[in-house]
Amino acid sequence: MVDPSALGARLASSAVAPLVKKLFVKDQPGAALVTKPVRISGLVSFTGEKKDVTPKDVEKIADELVRRALKAAGPGEIPVDAAEAVAVRTALAHSLAALGTLTIEDYEAVALGPEEFARTLRSHSAVTVATFALSRDAELFLDRLLHTASLHILNFFTQRSTYVARQQTQQSQQLAQLVKAVDVLLERLPSQSTEDAAFxxxxxxxxxxxxxxxxxxxxxxxxxxxxxxxxxxxxxxxxxxxxxxxxxxxxxxxxxxxxxxxxxxxxxxxxxxxxxxxxxxxxxxxxxxxxxxxxxxxxxxxxxxxxxxxxxxxxxxxxxxxxxxxxxxxxxxxxxxxxxxxxxxxxxxxxxxxxxxxxxxxxxxxxxxxxxxxxxxxxxxxxxxxxxxxxxxxxxxxxxxxxxxxxPMAYDDVATFVRRWHRAAGVDESVGTALLRSVRSAPELDRLATNPLMCGMLCALHRDRRGFLPRDRKSVYRAALTMLVERRDVEREVAPGSAFGGRLPFDTQIQLLQKLAWWLIRNSRAEMDRSDAVRILGDAAPSMNIDGSGADVYRWLLLRSGLLREPADGRVDFLHRTFQDYLGARLAVQEMDFDLLVNQAGRTEWEDVILLAVAHARPVEAERMLRRLATDGTARGKLLAAASLRYATEVAPGARQHVEESVRSLIPPRTEYEAYALAEVGGPLVLGLLPGPDEAEGELAYLVPLVAARVGGPPALHFLTLFRDHPDERVQLVLTASWSTFDRELYLREVLAHLSRRPLVPVHGPEDLRALRSIGGWPNIKFVGPYRVEELTELIVPEQLTRLSLDAPHPVEGLAWLSAFPRLTDVDVDTEVDASRARQIPSGVRLNTPAK
CATH class of the missing domain: 3.40.50.300 (P-loop containing nucleotide triphosphate hydrolases)
Structure with missing residues (x-):
């Protein structure tokens, strides 16, 4: 089989150039200088009011590029099957459609070069390559196709009559910026002595x-x-x-x-x-x-x-x-x-x-x-x-x-960090992609990946275990502790030198760290005085046969465990709260502090400690905790008991039934009021207890995503992606209505772009319209708040719009502009419309006004 990346490059210029040319408006005669930047989005032919090419045509162009590339392959050289060829075409079309959203000028695009320009198109695409679950060969094929198209796009820019003129204008602007910078420097750099300047x-x-x-x-x-x-x-x-x-x-x-x-x-x-x-x-x-x-x-x-x-x-x-x-x-x-x-x-x-x-x-x-x-x-x-x-x-x-x-790091920030981490470590990009899929699909891992510190830890753990990342938190923490506490110094050949001789065994270090963690948890502290840590470790040293003082043990753990830090002089804390909770829960079980744990069920900061304690407990101990949580009379306790079932290694059928019956009044919700109440009391904890799309039918089908949407946050967004293909129209209505609850770009890419029914979606400004335009438009739009007619006619894709709802705080001043949308059938307005304005409605469009 031929190298997929080489296959994408076999397309002759005579085959690609005419297709690329269709993406852009015809060049105008002359080389008029411009007074302000001209964006690439203003050159494409599938946006704006007068289009030679529609968004659907972009898909045809992508399809033709894929077809010609595959045709150029010889027998036995085709790297993708028919299904993946369709996925490659769709991904390529989304990337080419991003031309309509780029804010850079053609001069800047040429300066990027084809490789960077192709990456720019991918980053502005409404969906990612990962969305299509392409094989490695298909990804290489897609990358080369996009690179080839980018090369011809940039070449096309350089041949336009206005390119040279704009290049000259850009150079003038750069000179003006340089003059401004010099002015700033002269203002901030008063006359200096030669000595000061040299230093x-x-x-x-x-x-x-x-x-x-x-x-x-x-x-x-x-x-x-x-x-x-x-x-x-x-x-x-x-x-x-x-x-x-x-x-x-x-x-x-x-x-x-x-x-x-x-x-x-x-x-x-x-x-x-x-x-x-x-x-x-x-x-x-x-x-x-x-x-x-x-x-x-x-x-x-x-x-x-x-x-x-x-x-x-x-x-x-x-x-x-x-x-x-x-x-x-x-x-x-x-x-x-x-x-x-x-x-x-x-x-x-x-x-x-x-x-x-x-x-x-x-x-x-x-x-x-x-x-x-x-x-x-x-x-x-x-x-x-x-x-x-x-x-x-x-x-x-x-x-x-x-x-x-x-x-905290946003959804895309995590992906960027993972990609850079693996590049710095010299690891294949596919390893990072696999890690991201694991993190996104496991809420426990997703909750860890909120800052550079923990993202780096997950990357290292994933690489250290050759691509296998445990899915339960107990195993993740155990593996991370093994890497940090036991293996790092050994593999880096760090000398064990200590005041008490040799290296502290792994289990000994863990036991000592547990004592510090449990003290912090019991005392509701995030950090402790160094003197308290030294005292606790000093009391524990003799029973662990450690020949050293508490100060010696403390210094060893601080320098070598990788888990303790001194955030300030005289104080100590754990690298991350999650490790503190894990270690504290472990000691709580060893010391049988089950009543203390259960009594804290109403406090959200004890949630992880209780869940992890159930994970560490022996079956009889875990059953006792589960029964007490389920019968404590509070909704929070019942939800904790239900969530803990997934953490327990072994649960007797009777205890499991008791927990399930206690939570049945809460999950699944039966009304919208119960759905909102469940989200309020349970928060992210409830996501792991809700039924999935295959189990949600009837009223439950839309109540479940309603709970997740009310919870919010990255884990809830991932949960909602599971419902993208649900056939119930009410589910899709909930998914569109929840857009404003989440990061708008991310939600568009992960949820809205995949919906088939596309019901009425709330829009709050021109940025939302631009976002919808980037995925080819939307048929049913509800604009909430003040609007400008120019923005609506410019940013809504005319061929897509069938229903428009205007929820504005001011009366509609005119409706003749609705003729810009040929497929429009219904218009909803929140004010009464007089007869003269009603006559402006295009033929075949139904006007819906508030009932008197």
Missing amino acids: EARYAAYITARHGTLTIYGLDVYAGTSEWPLDTAYLSLEATRDRAWEGAAQVAAEQVLAQHDHVLLRGVAGSGKTTLVQWLAVTAADLTYRHGLTHLMGRVPFVLPMRRIVRPGTELPVPEQFLTSVGCLVTGEQPAGWVERVLRAGRGVLLVDGIDEISEERRKDAKRWLRDLTRTFPGNLWLVTTRPTAVPERWLDTTDFAELTLS
Whole structure:
């Protein structure tokens, strides 16, 4: 069989070029210069009011490309069967249809080159290759076809009469941007001494070298692969600010200082706060200014990790001590008074990382220090990071700090991280694709993949076990602990040296860590004082035949287990709360603290501990817990008992029946009210208890997805994808109505694009219309809120629309524009329409108005 990628390249230019040409409007004579960018979406022939090609024709063009490529193959060389050929054609059509959504110019597209342009089309496609479950050969065939088409598309752009003119315009714009950058630099770079300028260049080089690489979590399991260049490893996440009078506002995390001079950024452990600090430091130090972020141009970054600059018995550093306090290697070359001159000129970017990593007593000193510095040296940019609960809300409000929170990784962020991780590790892309499928299909794993730390852990575990990832949480945690605690040092040939000689056995380490975890859980703490940890470990050491003090054992676990951290001086916590819950539940079972566990059933933070305790318990113990949970009288307890059945290794038939009968009044729901109530009390826990699409019939068919939609979040979205092909019209109605509950782009790609019936879908603005257009349009649209006629006629695909509902807060001013939609049969409006306007309705269209 021929290489599938080579087969896709066999298409002759004479075969491809005419097909590609059909995708674009005819060139106009002359080479008119333009005053504003011309987007590729404005050139395609299957969008806009006057179309030579319809979205359906795009599918025909894709079909013809596939057919001709297969025809070019010789006997026995065809890499795909008939079914996969159809899937390849559909995926190719979706990628080509993305031409209508691209916001870049043809000049920029040519600069990308065919490989990157093909990737851009894939990333803008409404559906992913994974959606079609293509074989590896089919994926290669598709990639080569898209690459070949991209090559001809870019060549077509360069032959258009306006291309050269726009290229000249683009060059002029680049020169204008350069002039603007120079103006900014002149403003921020007052006359400097030669000594200051020379030192800043050396300091910038130091910052780039010091912070220009990342340690990719999980890669450090494999020698020599832990470091990765920051410019390719950095993953842009969202930061959210909740304003009571404006609602939630989102901004790319690296742009927070473009909107606010002073920012307090909160984020959970492993969420990427320190990585963001590194990226901002390196970007500000980049003297080529390729990033185009004018707010960072000409500025000098100071990275100030609180755990390093706050020392017992000493004051926080004054500006001239900034470099010394962090151990900067070029401190000795610093000109006297240089830092003060930079700050007086308002050129500093001060990145204060980890307020939570110092003691509460020193946080008061840090607050006073920040207040004094910001008032003494106004005009500089400040970013202060902390864990969410380390300091109260409005902690720095008196110094005009805006408070934002770093959001968890989005659905697509996880896919991007997994792809980059495997590329950095030198692993085939198909391994990462397989991991993503495993994570998406298991809610327990999906809940873990919320930040770079845990994503890296799952990647490493998946690779370590050669593509096999356990589906139950108990096994996942056990495997991850084995890799972290037992195998990492052995495989990296790390010497075991300790104060008590040798390496602590795996089971001994786990037993010690359990004691710390259970203490934290029982005391409702996320972290503990180091002195408490040392005392607990010291008390346990003699009974485990450890010849060392509690301090010796603590230091070993901190440095070698990979599970403990010191987030601040004198305090300790676990790498991730999930490991703490797993280990604590294990010890709770060993010590038979079952009454304590069951008594906490009403507290959501104990949910995972209880589930994992059932998983660890012996059959008799698990049965006792299940019966008590099922009979405690609360809906939460009954749901926990039902969810725990999946965790128990062995359950007697009588106990199982008792649990199932207790939850029968809750699941399945019988009315919409019960569905909403179930989602409210159960949250994500309930998703694993609901029947699937094959079991949901009658009223239950739409009540089940109604529960999931009300729960929300990534696990609920994955659950709803199981109902995409359900034949009940009410199910499809629930799926379309739930669009606004989830991430809109992701929901469109994973759910809406796959629905067959396509009932009335709520739309809240032009962005939603653009999204629907990217999948070829939608027949039944309900526009909620104010609208502009121009947006409706421009963005709704005319050939698709059959029913339009206008839920607007103002009267309809005219309806003649409805003639733009030839297949329209019904129009619903929420206001009365007078006779003159009613006569504007096109023939054959039924107007539905509110009943009097």
